[in-house]
Amino acid sequence: MFKIFVDGEAGTTGLQINERLAKRDDVEILHIDPELRKDAAERAKLINASDVTFLCLPDAASKESALLCTNPKTKIIDASTAHRTNPNWAYGLPELSPEFRQKIQTGTRIANPGCHASGFILGVYPLIAAGLLKKSADLATYSLTGYSGGGKKMIATYEAEGAQISHPGESPRLFAPRPYALGHHHKHLPEMQLICGLTKSPIFNPVVGPFYKGMAVSTAIFQSSLSKSATAADIQNILAEHYAGSRFVKVLPYEEEPTLDAGSLNPTECNGTNEAHVYVFGKGESIQVSVIIDNLGKGASGAAIQNMNIALGIDEGSGLSCF
Numbered sequence: 238m239f240k241i242f243v244d245g246e247a248g249t250t251g252l253q254i255n256e257r258l259a260k261r262d263d264v265e266i267l268h269i270d271p272e273l274r275k276d277a278a279e280r281a282k283l284i285n286a287s288d289v290t291f292l293c294l295p296d297a298a299s300k301e302s303a304l305l306c307t308n309p310k311t312k313i314i315d316a317s318t319a320h321r322t323n324p325n326w327a328y329g330l331p332e333l334s335p336e337f338r339q340k341i342q343t344g345t346r347i348a349n350p351g352c353h354a355s356g357f358i359l360g361v362y363p364l365i366a367a368g369l370l371k372k373s374a375d376l377a378t379y380s381l382t383g384y385s386g387g388g389k390k391m392i393a394t395y396e397a398e399g400a401q402i403s404h405p406g407e408s409p410r411l412f413a414p415r416p417y418a419l420g421h422h423h424k425h426l427p428e429m430q431l432i433c434g435l436t437k438s439p440i441f442n443p444v445v446g447p448f449y450k451g452m453a454v455s456t457a458i459f460q461s462s463l464s465k466s467a468t469a470a471d472i473q474n475i476l477a478e479h480y481a482g483s484r485f486v487k488v489l490p491y492e493e494e495p496t497l498d499a500g501s502l503n504p505t506e507c508n509g510t511n512e513a514h515v516y517v518f519g520k521g522e523s524i525q526v527s528v529i530i531d532n533l534g535k536g537a538s539g540a541a542i543q544n545m546n547i548a549l550g551i552d553e554g555s556g557l558s559c560f
């Protein structure tokens with residue numbers, strides 16, 4: 238029986254991890270007295286008593302918790318941004334390459350990827366690894382996300398009575414999707430750039446909409462950024478080959494005239510799963526890669542549990558099929 242502690246168990250990500258773990262009989266969950274949830278000594282006790290600790294905390298608290306861990310056997314999986322570009326931590330996206338998977342398997346420090354970053358990297362990394370997309374590529378990406386990505390505070394704002402209602406003659410603040418991070422320094426940019434090995438940051442526009450969860454991350458691939466000319470179908474082939482055999486990442490067939498439901502991409506189609514759906518669109522020289530995930534699934538707690546399974550040497554999909 239593996240002992241698991243979720244530091245930040247009352248937050249959005251922590252609750253979701255606990256929900257998944259509660260259905261398993263191979264783990265024992267160590268709970269903290271809610272009154273002591275911010276007490277460093279109490280957290281240290283539980284972290285060091287665990288086989289795996291999930292950090293579902295703001296960055297500063299995550300850094301503090303990681304330093305509280307003195308048990309060399311305890312594996313830490315951090316859901317925050319704090320350690321994602323730290324070379325001493327494994328980056329928790331095992332589908333990228335056998336090396337990424339192996340670091341998760343053997344290390345004791347695993348950084349769970351950001352949700353937008355997961356969508357971006359899943360689409361872009363294989364194209365760079367194949368030598369088609371230049372590391373110096375100019376990339377423009379937008380991500381349409383549900384509001385649960387903003388944690389407890391944003392959920393409360395969106396779910397306040399009347400907040401999402403559009404009144405005729407008024408300017409509704411939350412009804413229409415809202416582009417944000419317009420200062421162009423979103424916190425996921427460093428991991429997007431580092432993990433893909435890009436020499437410059439993409440231009441990244443996240444957009445939050447009035448739906449709870451689900452995310453579609455779309456990246457424009459310009460011919461000038463390719464080492465040789467390629468079509469959308471070529472790019473789909475590379476991605477399909479890269480993820481062949483992957484349990485959770487599915488590359489959909491290329492369609493010149495997409496016949497998706499109602500002719501549009503549905504950011505919620507992976508909700509309740511740990512899957513990522515990868516699409517390639519475009520015609521002639523114009524190419525777009527779109528990745529759909531559940532921001533709370535493959536974008537957060539699903540990925541965290543998948544990483545735990547890999548780190549503990551148990552079946553990768555344990556506890557994930559019961560979402």
Ligand SMILES: NC(=O)C1=CN([C@@H]2O[C@H](COP(=O)(O)OP(=O)(O)OC[C@H]3O[C@@H](n4cnc5c(N)ncnc54)[C@H](OP(=O)(O)O)[C@@H]3O)[C@@H](O)[C@H]2O)C=CC1
Nearest residue numbers: 245247248249250274275293294298316317386388389537
């Ligand atoms: N929501 C999402 O889609 C995703 C979130 N993440 C990341 O996961 C982490 C948690 O996010 P999320 O679950 O959304 O956040 P929430 O705001 O929903 O929850 C954070 C939790 O951490 C607790 N907390 C805050 N400070 C401390 C502290 N010093 N010691 C102990 N507990 C503390 C909070 O308690 P209290 O409320 O009482 O202060 C709260 O329960 C963040 O780093 C976030 O960026 C990662 C992927 C996706």
Ligand SMILES: CC(=O)N[C@@H](CCC(=O)OP(=O)(O)O)C(=O)O
Nearest residue numbers: 317318350351352384386387445
């Ligand atoms: C809607 C919204 O605000 N989304 C968050 C994504 C949160 C998240 O997943 O970020 P971490 O994994 O890095 O914690 C944002 O864009 O900052």
